[in-house]
Amino acid sequence: MRIALFATCLADTLFPEAAKATVLLLERLGHEVVFPSQQTCCGQMHINTGYQAAALPLVKRYASVFDPYDVIVAPSGSCVGSIRHQHAMVAASYGDAGLASRAADVASRTYELSELLIDVLKVEDVGAYYPHRVTYHPTCHSLRMTRVGDKPLRLLRQVRGLDLVELPAAEQCCGFGGTFAIKNAETSTAMLADKMTNIVSTGADVCTAGDASCLMHIGGGLSRLRTGVRTVHLAEILAATEFIS
Amino acid sequence: MTTFLGMPATAPRGVGHLRGDQTFPQAAHDALGNSQLRRNLRHATTTIRGKSGKVIAELPDWQSLRDAGSAIKADVMARLPFLLEQLEEKVTAAGGVVHWAADANEANAIVTRLVQETGSSRVIKVKSMATQEIGLNEALEEAGITPVETDLAELIVQLGDDKPSHILVPAIHRNRSEIREIFLRAMPGVDPALTDDPPVLAAAARRYLRETFLSTKVAVSGANFAIAETGTLAVVESEGNGRMCLTLPDTLITVMGIEKVLPAWQDLEVFLQLLPRASTGERMNPYTTMWTGVTPGDGPQNFHLILLDNGRSAVLADTVGREALHCIRCSACLNVCPVYERTGGHAYGSVYPGPIGAVLSPQLTGVADNASLPYASSLCGACFDACPVKIDIPSLLVHLRNQVPHPAGERAAMAAAAYTMARPRLYANAQRAAKLARIVGRRGRGLPPPLSGWTAGRDLPEIPKQTFRDWWAARDSGVGER
Numbered sequence: 001m002r003i004a005l006f007a008t009c010l011a012d013t014l015f016p017e018a019a020k021a022t023v024l025l026l027e028r029l030g031h032e033v034v035f036p037s038q039q040t041c042c043g044q045m046h047i048n049t050g051y052q053a054a055a056l057p058l059v060k061r062y063a064s065v066f067d068p069y070d071v072i073v074a075p076s077g078s079c080v081g082s083i084r085h086q087h088a089m090v091a092a093s094y095g096d097a098g099l100a101s102r103a104a105d106v107a108s109r110t111y112e113l114s115e116l117l118i119d120v121l122k123v124e125d126v127g128a129y130y131p132h133r134v135t136y137h138p139t140c141h142s143l144r145m146t147r148v149g150d151k152p153l154r155l156l157r158q159v160r161g162l163d164l165v166e167l168p169a170a171e172q173c174c175g176f177g178g179t180f181a182i183k184n185a186e187t188s189t190a191m192l193a194d195k196m197t198n199i200v201s202t203g204a205d206v207c208t209a210g211d212a213s214c215l216m217h218i219g220g221g222l223s224r225l226r227t228g229v230r231t232v233h234l235a236e237i238l239a240a241t242e243f244i245s
Numbered sequence: 246m247t248t249f250l251g252m253p254a255t256a257p258r259g260v261g262h263l264r265g266d267q268t269f270p271q272a273a274h275d276a277l278g279n280s281q282l283r284r285n286l287r288h289a290t291t292t293i294r295g296k297s298g299k300v301i302a303e304l305p306d307w308q309s310l311r312d313a314g315s316a317i318k319a320d321v322m323a324r325l326p327f328l329l330e331q332l333e334e335k336v337t338a339a340g341g342v343v344h345w346a347a348d349a350n351e352a353n354a355i356v357t358r359l360v361q362e363t364g365s366s367r368v369i370k371v372k373s374m375a376t377q378e379i380g381l382n383e384a385l386e387e388a389g390i391t392p393v394e395t396d397l398a399e400l401i402v403q404l405g406d407d408k409p410s411h412i413l414v415p416a417i418h419r420n421r422s423e424i425r426e427i428f429l430r431a432m433p434g435v436d437p438a439l440t441d442d443p444p445v446l447a448a449a450a451r452r453y454l455r456e457t458f459l460s461t462k463v464a465v466s467g468a469n470f471a472i473a474e475t476g477t478l479a480v481v482e483s484e485g486n487g488r489m490c491l492t493l494p495d496t497l498i499t500v501m502g503i504e505k506v507l508p509a510w511q512d513l514e515v516f517l518q519l520l521p522r523a524s525t526g527e528r529m530n531p532y533t534t535m536w537t538g539v540t541p542g543d544g545p546q547n548f549h550l551i552l553l554d555n556g557r558s559a560v561l562a563d564t565v566g567r568e569a570l571h572c573i574r575c576s577a578c579l580n581v582c583p584v585y586e587r588t589g590g591h592a593y594g595s596v597y598p599g600p601i602g603a604v605l606s607p608q609l610t611g612v613a614d615n616a617s618l619p620y621a622s623s624l625c626g627a628c629f630d631a632c633p634v635k636i637d638i639p640s641l642l643v644h645l646r647n648q649v650p651h652p653a654g655e656r657a658a659m660a661a662a663a664y665t666m667a668r669p670r671l672y673a674n675a676q677r678a679a680k681l682a683r684i685v686g687r688r689g690r691g692l693p694p695p696l697s698g699w700t701a702g703r704d705l706p707e708i709p710k711q712t713f714r715d716w717w718a719a720r721d722s723g724v725g726e727r
Contacts, residue, residue, distance in 0.1 A: 007713050009672075012713040013713075016711060016716055017709075020713060037669065037717075037718075039669075040667070043663075046662070046663055047643060049646060050643075050649050051659045052647045054660060054663040058663065089640075140627075143626075144626035175583070175623060177625070178623075180622065181699060182695050184273065184620065184621065185698030219706065220703030220705065
């Protein structure tokens with residue numbers, strides 16, 4: 001299958017390993033990945049901070065850059081959530097009805113990585129090997145906006161060598177929340193403190209999730225406290241094999 | 246926009262206890278430093294969440310009930326003026342008197358006048374968010390009338406000269422030893438040997454309240470529901486204090502937000518299932534009191550209903566924002582909110598705290614006057630899933646953030662980011678320039694405000710040697726790593 005990658009601005013710039021892993025994983029499974037070079041950002045930061053008018057060109061750009069593709073994947077539950085639940089709304093408010101329906105149409109062909117694997121490509125065992133003790137944090141937007149459910153866990157359970165340990169109070173927000181992490185930094189880090197306590201209590205070496213943004217926040221805290229626990233994007237675990245890990 | 250001749254262009258905004266003196270981040274700073282408060286809150290919200298989750302799981306049709314609740318409320322908002330007039334007509338026909346209050350000041354003046362007309366210098370009160378919103382107790386005290394809160398938690402707040410911090414459990418921030426101290430200090434006639442054993446504390450409150458119930462001729466209540474087709478008012482509660490207030494006195498004065506009206510008696514079927522399970526985690530609330538006007542020889546012989554606007558018409562005018570008026574004050578969103586659990590209710594500065602407060606308070610006062618509240622959320626969405634009438638609180642927060650007057654610096658930064666992201670070549674260059682971030686110090690320590698908010702508790706990630714885009718381009722041309 002020919003799959004267009006929306007790398008997301010955050011992974012493209014700061015976490016390229018997550019986007020690379022998405023490419024390598026899908027190619028290993030026998031699919032062709034294309035990266036439309038005119039893509040930039042989904043505009044979620046602007047929309048969620050109260051700048052919908054400024055996000056309109058980004059909504060337009062996403063719809064026109066990805067319109068030619070039947071299947072689009074992004075390694076982020078949050079960006080996919082924004083594309084699905086916010087793009088058409090912004091387009092209707094600041095653009096026109098035509099753009100709104102185009103945005104909704106492209107959004108319906110956009111999948112988060114675990115959704116693409118399980119719902120579209122019908123694969124649960126991606127042939128990965130990752131010999132580490134891992135705990136999974138379900139990010140809020142993947143859980144309550146994109147509604148990926150337990151798909152990431154189903155994929156992780158099939159990874160050879162991986163010791164999956166359950167994260168207590170997993171569904172509680174880590175406190176990232178985009179610009180919330182800066183505007184309400186103290187509340188954000190209070191939430192993070194509890195998330196980190198739960199992560200450390202599992203004894204895992206690695207905390208994984210489907211969103212680089214939440215992992216940046218959690219990883220930044222774990223690093224500051226020198227806990228020794230690393231954060232790794234779900235795509236990187238699924239891309240790892242005996243030969244490349 | 247069209248303005249009708251003879252009508253104000255916008256409905257009046259709400260006044261009263263809807264806004265704090267500090268912004269949310271400032272107020273949260275104080276709350277986050279109080280470890281006792283955080284322990285109290287975590288214990289209480291975790292307990293209610295557990296209870297509520299269990300009884301909700303018993304209902305196979307919970308999602309259908311939520312849909313029904315949402316649909317009924319949407320219908321109410323679509324024809325609110327008609328329903329309110331119908332309610333007025335039915336209440337009047339049943340012997341009640343209906344008053345219309347445009348804002349908190351009008352409502353307080355009406356209640357004060359009505360109490361004065363009875364000659365009583367004391368009123369007993371049923372727990373009510375509407376009267377907290379308008380600051381009725383302060384207004385009555387100014388007029389020389391003593392209001393006595395009869396809900397146990399509300400009494401603790403009143404005796405402690407405190408503010409409520411939760412919609413359902415206003416004294417959630419207090420533990421039993423603090424409650425004992427408050428009773429010893431402020432409860433008339435309290436036994437000085439009082440202990441902090443919960444049954445002992447409850448018995449002390451009962452003794453004090455029982456005397457007050459039997460000797461007070463006027464009660465003030467709120468309302469959970471009002472049925473337009475019959476003129477019936479309903480109050481649900483757990484302690485029986487409401488039943489006493491609503492049946493014993495000669496005069497009953499009810500202050501009700503105009504959004505509380507329901508079209509038909511049958512609609513209660515939906516809400517009396519939704520409210521207790523979402524709210525207290527009970528299958529049925531212990532007391533449901535309903536009354537229609539005045540019944541000769543039974544209950545209060547004078548009944549006044551005050552229909553309170555206080556900014557609600559202005560909220561109704563926003564076809565997206567009006568969903569906040571669907572709220573039935575169950576407080577499920579507070580109990581699941583990770584922000585509320587850490588900051589408590591006082592940080593929101595309004596009698597309506599938590600997620601629903603963050604969307605309701607700014608709309609009642611006007612968003613510009615309450616600009617930090619729509620940002621008091623990580624948009625995690627737990628509130629939306631918990632809401633028994635399916636209010637999409639995260640979407641409302643995003644909607645209101647779009648109306649906030651933004652600070653100039655932030656506006657410039659957002660405009661620059663949007664400009665860059667709309668131009669792929671410029672964007673690709675800016676990404677590489679991100680390497681410069683390394684000069685600001687090891688892993689970002691030493692960033693200027695507001696970015697220092699990030700690095701106070703978190704390291705920045707290592708800046709990668711190559712963006713994904715550059716890796717892809719190099720790989721595409723056959724020179725990069727595979």
